[in-house]
Amino acid sequence: MTQAQPPHRVVVVGGGFGGLSVVKGLAGAPVAITLIDRRNHHLFQPLLYQVATASLATSEIAWPIRSLVRDRPEVTTLLATVTGVDVATQRVRFEDGTAIAYDTLVLATGARHAYFGHDEWEPFAPGLKTIEDATTIRRRILMAFEDAERESDPARQRALLTFVIVGGGPTGVELAGTIAELARHTLPPEFRNIDPGSAQVVLVESGPRVLRGYPDSLSDYASRSLAALGVEVALGRAVSEVAADHVIFGDRRLETRTVLWAAGVRASPAAQWLGAPTDGAGRVKVAPDLTAPGHPQVFVVGDTASVLDRKGRPAPGIAPAATQEGRYVARAIKARLRRASRPRPFRYRHPGSLAQIGKQSAVIDFGVVRLKGEIAWWLWGLAHIYFLIGARTRLAVALNWVWIHARNQRSARLITQGKS
Template identity: 75%
Template sequence: MASDTADPTTGRHRIVVVGAGFGGLEAVHRLAGAPVAITLVDRRNHHLFQPLLYQVATASLATSEIAWPTRHVLARRDDVTTLLATVTGIDTAARRVLLDDGATLPYDTLILATGARHAYFGHDEWEPFAPGLKTLEDATTIRRRILLAFERAERETDPRRQAALLTFVIVGAGPTGVELAGTIAELARDTLPSDFRRIDTRKARVVLVEAGPRVLAGYAEDLSAYAQRSLEGLGVEVELGRPVSACSADGVVYGDRTLEAKTILWAAGVRASPAAEWLGVPADRAGRLIVEPDLAVPGHPEIFAVGDTVAIAGPEGKPVPGIAPAAKQEGHYVAGVIRARLAGAAPPGPFHYRHAGSLAQIGKKLAVIDFGRIKLRGALAWWIWGIAHIYFLIGVRTRLSVALNWLWIHVRNQRSARLITQGRDDED
């Protein structure tokens, strides 16, 4: 690249990365040693291992076991400046990222790894009653609501209100919905019974509602059927082909049924960050940027997008899934493109997603893994799921802590993170 696109004070090419998720952090790691000055900006101060977020929400793990301060992760990278700030827009003409305090960040190359939030399909008014699960704040909110429901049921004398407090509805039967439903059922059945005197937590209802014809729709049909049988074996009520039409403080309406429930959790869809709006470029219905084969934004070869921010076709023409391995592959690829440009070398070919398999836990010793030709279920899949997730955690201490927690849950059915933190939804 031309020298006039370098920082005049350092002579280095300036790269701004927005988002410290899997894609953004992978790009930063892969650019180590390149003649660049990197600024990583995120509105939160931590990198989050999202695949285990539901375990924080269901009191299995503590927040510190699945999240790490971004500054600590990059402490040894003198070429990286980490900023805690919220991006509000992008001035593509001046090549500047706009921040919420009025400051700007100049860039020569920009990488957008801004992630996604949950989507309510035009019913954003449902969010206060049915929180989604994308951040640590979401997880602690959900954990609080679940645990408070049992506490309030213990004090409730009206049978109808008590039943509503002990009814948990999860909307959406993808991996997150299945994992939440199975873990809440085990929490009520195995962990909590001896803690309460007036209620039998084993009588709690866990209802998984899905608009489509089966759970885990992205998996092979036999694994989907196994997952449903396993959930039902845990006591989960699976309602298929019943789209939700209303959510309120009193309950949920799905299909032609109304169910009184005080805890509703949303796992039915996602929407991308406003990155496409910042740039004024085309996006799909979920708001994801439609990018070139090299993950560059059309008309802006100096801007790349990765992870949940983008929509791009994968193998067999299917969209690349919004999962951690895909984001890491995209971050790795973009770093390679930037290195090639800086070196004046031929760019790599178009991005090609390599699907390493889909994994979902259903409950203790219950999981499914779809490697394509190889499909696993049951205890073996559960062990592989656990090993794979522990391997990708950051730090030996974290890996040991998570492994010991899971061992304790497996042997004693005890979840040590059952702390109720205070929040705005703590009042009846």
Template identity: 70%
Template sequence: MAGESHRIVVVGAGFGGLEAIHHLKGAAVEITLVDRRNHHIFQPLLYQVATASLSTSEIAWPIRHLMRGRPEVTTLLGEVTGVDATARRVRLKDGAQLAYDTLILATGARHAYFGHDEWEPYAPGLKAIEDATTIRRRILIAFEKAERETDPAVQDALLTFVIVGAGPTGVELAGTIAELARDTLAPDFRRIDTHKARVVLVEAGPRVLAGYPDDLSDYTKQSLESLGVEVVLGAAVTECTADGVIYGGKLLPARTIVWAAGVRASPAAEWLGVPADRNGRIIVEPGLTVPGHPEIFAIGDTVSLAGPDGKPVPGIAPAAKQAGVYVARVIRARLAGDPAPPPFRYKHQGSLAQIGKKRAVIDFGWIKLRGALAWWIWGIAHIYFLISVRSRLSVALSWLWIHTRNQRSARLITQGGDEDESRARSG
């Protein structure tokens, strides 16, 4: 590329970052895309990796492969440690610096423990591929240990699975773990009855899927209960330990805990020294720029923004993608010397959550759906949004086997990457 091209650095290859790059195709720019990982993941289905339904490669694609047809995009595997907004440079961990004319921060969020990071070893969250394989390993190992355990109290704790937080991820995890225990694993064990596994969904608020209409929340709770999930509402978790979860002043002995109760933004606000909300999200201008820095955009889960109705823009894939499209439009307008587009307007297309086989809830706003039809729409929509024909075929094949034969192909316990686990558990 010519040295005079407008240099854009994009940090983060999630939905927002990729969509911005996609919509900059053909513009006279030189783009550097930096991510800590070599792969983009389809986060809406990450819980299916955690529950052995899908394998990792079905929902993850090498970032540089996605950029194969874009010679003006250079992909770098690297960790950003700071931004020098004055010199317009991004600093990487190994000391390298990337100069930019425009910076797009699309760095996402991690799960958060409300100031209790010491709970993480006991209650992993679900954001990266490694989180999913860690949770998968813990769930599968719990059943294996239970099969060999002779102490009934320990066996009960091994067969108790607690999910903290009843948002979409918590609901989907709880429903799928229940089906895994009852349908998939039951014929494979000899000494334990996997139907007796307890799946407990603990939520501090008054209902599940708080963002959904009341009747869909009710339906979801009933559906989960019919799958055998115990739904505990209005119960704030006050501690997670190697022994279990404490809520309402009582310990529920459980060896497997999954955290789905909260997220915290990436440290992008700290890199810039700009105002953030209590979850660390950058409070951006209506045009998605960082206050005082029109050349720095921030999008997706790492920003806090109110929609036109005053409600916060949700931290979901379509919102990040819309922001990516918007930022590309603003950059194109600037390069062309056109007037700036009007402020970003988030358009909510709908909320979808799967509860279990042939059960899902959808809130399109103008229509609410639940049950089998909602499940079909959920499945088709998710396959449609996967990248590449190959992944669509592969996921369709995996789902066909799950739904017709209760077989989950990714029931692999693999070692490593889980030092926290060995530290946390002595059993």
């Protein structure tokens, strides 16, 4: 006597690019999926800096996860915080003491910003990973101008109008460029006691150039573009102290009330849940098929996995890497269910690197093709709008960008939770 087999239970932890890509790739497979995230929304992190700099509203780059899988009855979405994995009994544990069983587990739990062992800097130098991070940074930036407008002491006013961004990667470059534009183009007509355009914006990078990983010519172009926007690029200097009223980098001390952190990330604690070996950033050193070593039922993807590309270099912590890994894992799960041969080892293909530098310029590295300037900006804009979810969001984001270009007006300049 045979019984109808219950469907294979796939539990996916994390509704970012990696986790969603697994769920998408499993469409039509005989599985029951539980998609778990501690937030109710999927976040388009590549544009998060635009929320932090008042260009976009949060709802334009975030979507309720369960709305994205509404047409998939086999997918159950849970808003819940995972606290551990019991690999022996194949269960995921939640904060409230309950647990859920899996046949296959996918950990796509991402990363947070990290302070190189200086966690005490966090209150003074917020990083940018979540919606709340972005609204915190937005409040800090806008409040600095508001406080400067009311400040009568010139030294304190100067400190309030000084903005230091730590880390010369894409996020640091994009933050610095947008803050400079906000100060130089959007705010000046609105203040009476200060000149927002006199704000000092400093981008601090410990390495020899910004956008490390891009070709030298594009890094140089980015530096020049930032300088043209009025950003001071301080290279080759590591930050050694961050406090409420100053920052020290190299031999330089700068009085400032606003330090933003775009320098380092640390993976989620997924490796600890598994007792798996990690790289320096806490990422699980996965097997070539993206399983956790010794745990063939457990896949790890995205920012919480350490994956090597064709040349033995680690795949970068960007959306396309997470998406490719998720897609691969979905194929691997389907192959196992069909008892087909294992897919070939995962290979990361780099689609190109893009970074915006202010509202009229960008750099793009497609390997053989390199673009910069206004054409690159248009491509950057189209690419980002293309990858947004849904026509309404695309229209809304395009509308905001048109307004920023035509009028220098930023639509999301709200200070919330700062004062009651």
